[in-house]
Structure formats: structure tokens, C-alpha cells
Amino acid sequence: MTLTLAHSGSYPRIGDSAELQLLRRTIAGFDRGERSAADLAEAENQMTRLAIEEQAAAGLDVVTDGQIRWNDPVSYLAGKLAGVRINGLLRLYDTNFYFRQPVIESRLQRQGELAVSDLQFAREALAAACKGKPGSRQVKPVLTGPYTLAHLSLAQAEELKALEPRVEAYAEALAAEIGALADAGAETVQIDEPSILLHPGDWQIFARAVGRLSAARDEARKRGRKIGLLLYVYFHDCAPIYSKLAALPIDGLGLDFTYNRKLADAVVESGSPIPLALGLVDGRNTKLEQPAEVAREISRMLPRIAGDSAWLGPSCGLEYLPRDRARAKLQLLGEIRSAVEGR
């Protein structure tokens, strides 16, 4: 059994030094009409490179692009779809972070790639960060899932006012994107579905949407693509629906262990038929975990997890932390792995 270090999504796009405030300055300048769209894109590129460099420097095996270009987990993807208008601010779950709410005004449709060009840029950045030798390191694209997008959207289009058709419409768009990411060479795609933890009563609708995405994965595999689908849930207690989540037709399940200390007991008790991504490092609090304590939890769970590898990562994206603490949490992942391996 090996433990792979994998990031879970976002990364701070700012830091305390002037150099790390490049994107903030450029956006402010762009809003005042003093900087061009090209300036803005270059600032995003630069902060994306830095996010990837910091993940690579911390020894992560699976990195993300840090979602530096994402205004928030909802409007970045939804805003690229036809039929959607981006509206006012709403609080994102129990964070003190606010997203812009999509309003579906007419038929919702994918009109171009959502994350393919981001993946291509991130791969080049990873290769550069590893001086041309990324080895087995890979970039993992992240998509917010159809249920969560639908749940956090409003609909003016009559046919999408009910939740189920809204979820289906987003699932169609994301299924096409999964195919495109597979064709672009993505080995895994992370689908974030935090909303299902808060609304487990919608399980049937949610599970059908996951089924639609896994069908897209299967179609890509038939075309000879190597792609795995990882489902990540966080921001609430995963334990009540853990067994159902682990039985979904996915290739890995990312769990947030910070809301319920007994989740590890549930994993030990029920086992897992699929590989798990263990979100044992709190992405929402600055306190650094004790590597030995976390290693004990992992050692307890590993024998009960199917597959020959589990991922270790933060409980959620790291954008909710100041940059120095986010970096420290990444470093911690390596220390925990060493502790698990008895080094």
C-alpha cells in the first residue's frame, strides 16, 4: 500500500509580500481600466505557476492549478456556460467566503472547454517547476459537480426551476468536459460535491448525476483514454452517507475528516471498496496537526481501503488559509507520510 500526496483543490492567490499581491493589484488596475485583459491573464498565469511550484516543492505527487483563475467554486464554471447569468454574492456554506450565484435564464449548454486550457497550462508549469522532469507527478483538474452547481444556482428558465432537471443539465455539460479532459490526457478528474453532505435527501438525484459523469468516463475509456473519476466531499460530516458514497461508480472518494472525529472509525468498521483520499489535514484552520497522531489514524484505516494506494491531502482546498499556513500544511503532508512509513 502506498500513500500518494495529493492536493484537494484551491490555493491562496495572495500572500503578504508585494510580489505575492500581483494578482490583486492587477485585478484592481483592470477594474480601473488601467490594465489590459492580457495583463490580467499574465498575472493569473504567474500566480498559477507559483501555486504549482509550492506544491511541487512540498513533494506533492498530484497537484492542482490552485484554481487561481476561479473567482469562486461556482461562478467560474457556470459563467462559461450558455444560458447562465452571474448574479450577486452568497455565503459559501459555513465559510466566511462569498460566491456569485448563477441564474439560469435559458437552455444551459456547454459552448466550449471549461478546464482543458487550464490543465494544459498547469502541466507546462509543473514540468517547468520540476525542471522538465515531472516524473510520475500529475496535474489533477478539479470541477465543481453538477449537484452542487445546481443547488447553488437559481433558475428563471421554467423547465429548470425544479432541482432535478437543473442537475441533469449541469451533468450533461460536465460529462462533455470530462470527455474533453480525458482527450487532453487527464489521468484523474476531481469532482467536488460538498452540497450532498448538507442535503442527503436528494441522494437519488445526486447519484443519477454521478452515474452520468461515470458514463462519460467509461465512454472515454472505450476511446482508449486513461481517466479516473474522483469524488470529493467536504465542509460537513461525511459519516452519515459514507457507505453510500463509497458504493458509487467512481474511482476514488475524497473525505473531509475534520467535522467528525468518528469518520475514521466508520472507515475502519465498514472498509472501503474503492481507494480513498484522506482529508486529515484541516484546510480550514491554521493549527498544524501532529504528524504522529495523523499517521496513527492512517495506519488504522489503510488496511481497510481497497486498491493499492490511498491519497493524503488537505480536507478541502487551501484558499481558506493564509499563504504561509497553506504552504506549511503542504509540507506537513510529507512529514505525515514519513511518519506512516516509519521514517
Place this chain on the structure above:
Amino acid sequence: MNRQKLKKLGLELPLFPVTSVGSFPKTDAVVRARGEFRRGKINAEQLTEIEREATAFWIRKQEELGIDVLVDGEQYRGDMVAYFAERLPGFTNGGLVRSYGNRYYHKPIVTGEVKWTEPLTVEWWRYAQGLTKKPVKGMLTGPYTIMDWSFNEHYPDRKATCMALAGVIRSEVEALIATGCKIIQVDEPALSVRPEELPVAIEAMHRVTDGLNAYFITHACYGAFDLIYPGMLELPVDNFDLEMSNSGLDLLELFRRHRFTKDISFGVVDVHSHVLEEPATVRQRVEQALTVVPKDQLWIDPDCGLKTRTVEEAIAKLRRCVEAAKAFRN
């Protein structure tokens, strides 16, 4: 309305008292002075003097408008949690985190035992109250919100952090009361973020207010009230100050299903819109409020703090509140 309590405190308020939620826009002089202070061009005393002048401006303006229960306008405060965290032992200033879009703030970190060692707001309250005969509210951020909007590296869990902060806020409430403050607002905008933790917020507010002689208000906004109502009515305060207009008065439906038992400061103007409401719109909102609460339970105010509006917009929105109250008193 908890008129009896107000009366015992020596406060005679008219029907539909008009108040505001706390912050007003910084005056141009304060904005300039804060920049100069950051660049080291003026010292802290000079900045404070300009903040005092701006506070006097807002007290005068509220009196001219005919507002009944005043606030100091928070010209000297930045973020509602950071203001307290920066002054309390036990907190460390954290690095920048994003709140939305291109907005960032320094999120505080609890790194040790939080302690109240001296008054945090009392001198400003005393100054503001000295400028007017009308009551000025004491304005505090609640323990649950300070806990939720801070990182915690010291206490074992969220509840322990919250209860420690409740002790701190209680000490500040006691200091305000000892100075003569009779109406104290303890803001809890994070109240609904984790509905399962409502009992923690309630227990903390008991620690803040139990046995203390003041009329207590709490302000909450932009939350999932449907998940915590009617349980939130157990919060030991006299008055809930609620954002109502930004969400199209959708809370009224909840109040119809389960009677609203406290006094309410009913937000009748949207603070996140540049658009000034028509007088008729505001009157309609008051009429709607009166379908769910008796008239002697109803206070009138804006949805939330007005600090994101311009000075002119804020004054115009406050004027609408006063006009509506007067129309209904007649």
C-alpha cells in the same frame, strides 16, 4: 415591545423607533487620514481626532434626521471581528485570506487564552453619548461570530473558543453598563452558518447577557434563517435586528408559520444597492412587517451596516426609514 424593560431603564421611545445597524460610511476626511496614517504621515492621535470629528458629524446627522436610537457610526473600526481581535490578548494577526472576488482581510488566529484586560469600546461610546441626549447603542460583535471568523490554535474545539470569548464580551458589556449604556447590540451575523451549533451560540449569549440590566439587541444577516427558526428565538436578547429587504422579505413566511416573539428591528432598506427605495416601497415593507408582529414590537432600520454606501446614499436611506416611521405614527 419590551417597553417595560426600556421604561425601567429610563428610556421612553416612540412607536416604531428608528435606529441603524452600526456602521456608517467613513467620511472623506477619515478615508484620507487612514491612508496618511498607514503611510506614516500622521500619528495615531491625529487619526483619532479626525475619527472623533467624523463621529460627531454622524451623531449630528442622525439627530437632524430624527433617528431615535443612535449609533456612533464606527468611524474608528475596520472589520467587525478584527477590531476586537487586535485589542484582545490571545489573538495573533493572521495573514490575508480572500472573502470574495478581489477582497481580502487579515483573519485573526486564537493562539492563547483570550482575556479581557481593559475596555475596548467604552471610550468611544462615552464620547458619542456625550454629544447627544438620545440613547446611543453600545456595539459589540458576538462570541459565536468572533469564533467562527477566526482561526483557533489554542482551544480544544469551537465551543470552548466560543465560551471563552463569551466571557470576554460579557466583561465589555459590564463595562458599558457601568458607564451608563442602556441599549447594547451584540452582533451575530454568523448565527446560522452551522445550524447544529445554534445551542452553542445560545449558551454563549446567556453568558454575555444573563443577569445584566440592559436592553439587548442582536443583529444577524444574510443567513439561512429557515434552518434555525424558531430555535433562534431562544437567544436571550430583547430584539432581533434582521436583514429583511435584501431577501425580498422572505423571512415573513417563517414568522407566519411560527410567531415572532421578540421585538424586531426590521430592515426596510437594502444596504447593498445604490438604488434609493421609493417612500411607498418602504411603507409597504413596514405594512408587511405589521402583518407578523404587533406595532409595539416593531423597530425600523436599514438591513445592515451602511458602510458600503456613500455618505449621501446612507443619509438618503436613513431618511427613508424615518419618513416611514413618521407616516405610521400618524
